[in-house]
Amino acid sequence: MTRPSPHPPEVPRAPFWMRRPRALEISTPFVITAALAVGAATLPFHGHPVGGIVGLLVSAAGVVAGYCIPLAGLVLLAAAPLVTGALGADPVVQWQVSMFGAFLLALRGLSGLLTGLVVGAADFLALGLSAGSFGLTDPVAYIAGASALAAAAAGSAIRGQRQYWSALQQTTREAVAGRDAAVQRSVAEERLRIARDLHDTLGHEIAVLGMHLGAAEVRLPAGADASRGHLEAARGSVKSLLAETQEILQVLRSERDEDATSPAAxxxxxxxxxxxxxxxxxxxxxxxxxxxxxLPPQVSAAVYRIAQEALTNAQRHGTGPIRLTVDVTGSAVEVEVANAVGDATEGGGRGLVGMRERASAAGGRLEVSTDGGRFRVRAVLPVAEGALR
Structure with a gap:
């Protein structure tokens, strides 16, 4: 077994403000809740409390809906300041909530451009109507529209940076794991070459030497007891040397042969x-x-090993139930393992590299994707040789 490098290259570290990717998703709803609470507490001091209450309820509904149906949440957040202004109340609180809501929606995956334009236009129009100028001469309306655009752009940029650093770190881990795997394969191949050389040359010469010593012992004349004793001792040493050579060969071949004694997957x-x-x-x-x-033996073994490794990785790095789907249809076998993405962990990446190598060796391919908070590993392996080519 090869030892890892004593000074492995470090995985690139994201800036400190990107090392807690869910911190903003957790803290932003608290800010929105505080804004809603302040708005509710100040309602008695406004001239149109009913409009303020309706606007706050619509804003709160938009924030909640954004977690389940982002587009519905976007519509409600944009409508809240308009509804508030139409009912005669001041839409300042609803504007602030919609701004933070736009940031949260863009951060969670909704298009930053769409979110910023919709919420920004609604805030601009709501503040402008509240001032009686349609926003054309009201600087607060311009500030409201621009802040919504900026909030959505910030959320989209942070999401993009988070995805970039995640992909960079994963690529680095896989590159390091691939390099280590290549080094291990080279070492294993060199060990096997040495073992073959020892077997073909040294082992053969030791066996021939033993035969010659035996022949010399048989041809000794009578009375050469001392020489016969020396020859017997030499033959014993040759046998010991041959046994030790076999042990060395076993050690050199152990990395490849250790799976030979286990049942085929x-x-x-x-x-x-x-x-x-x-x-x-x-x-x-x-x-x-x-x-x-x-199935062909190599494909059959690859199906089992890929499923086994993917399930192990899902249990180690994911959360919740794990879904395994194995389907034999026509000319290909499909293996898919899906699970909810867990917290970021310092994984080695060797599992994915090994699964890709197994799939490639069987003539297939491996696809890895993350979509909607779920991590999927999908292998497509040909049943008939050349089916995927």
Whole structure:
């Protein structure tokens, strides 16, 4: 087994304000709640409390809806200051809530341009109508529109930076893991070459030497007991040397041969794998196709090993239930493992590299994606040789 480099290259670290990616998503709703509370507390001092109450309720509904249906949340946040102004109340609080809401929506994945334009236009018009000028001569209306655009742009920029650093770190981990895997393969190949050379040359010469010593012992004349004793001792030493050479060969070949004594992995073992993981406490929700279909040995082993590694990674780095789908359709086998994304962890990336290598060796491909907070690993492997090419 090769040892890792004593000074491995560090994974690029994001700026300190990007190291807690969910901090803004958690803190912004508290700011919005505080703004709503202040607006509710000041309602008795306004001339149109009913309009203020309706506007606050619409704003609150927009924030809540934004977590489930972002576009609906966007519409409600934009409508809140307009409704408030139409009912005769001052829409300042609703404008502030819509500004923070625009930031939150863009941060969570909604288009920053769309969010900024919709909320900015609504705030501009609401503040302008409240001043009786349609916003054309009211500097507060311009400030309201510009602040909504800036908030949405900031949320979109932070989301982009977060995705950039996440992709950069993941790429670096995979590059380092790929390099280490290449080094390990080179070392393993060199060990096997040395083992073959020892077996083909040194082992052969030791065996021939033993044969010569045996022949010399047989041809000794009578009375050469001392020489016979020396030859017997030499033959014993040769046997010991041959045994030690075999042990060295076993050690040199151990990294490759250690899997030779274990049963070959097969896709038909997936149900047992799922049951073992469930017994260990994992929430695996499996949907597999017809596993009785015979597959090429390399594809069958790749299906099992990829599913095994993907399930292990999902349990280690993800949260919630894990969905496993195995489908044999036509000319390809599809293996997909999906789980909710957990907190960022310092993973080595070797699992993904190994799965890609297994898929490639079997003539298939591996796809890795993150969408809507879910992490997916999908392997497509050909049933017939050359089916995917």
């Amino acid at each position: 097969s896709h038909t073992g997936l149900p047992d794998l799922v049951e073992d993981l469930r017994a260990a406490g994992m929430d695996v929700r499996a949907r597999v196709g017809d596993l009785s279909r015979e």
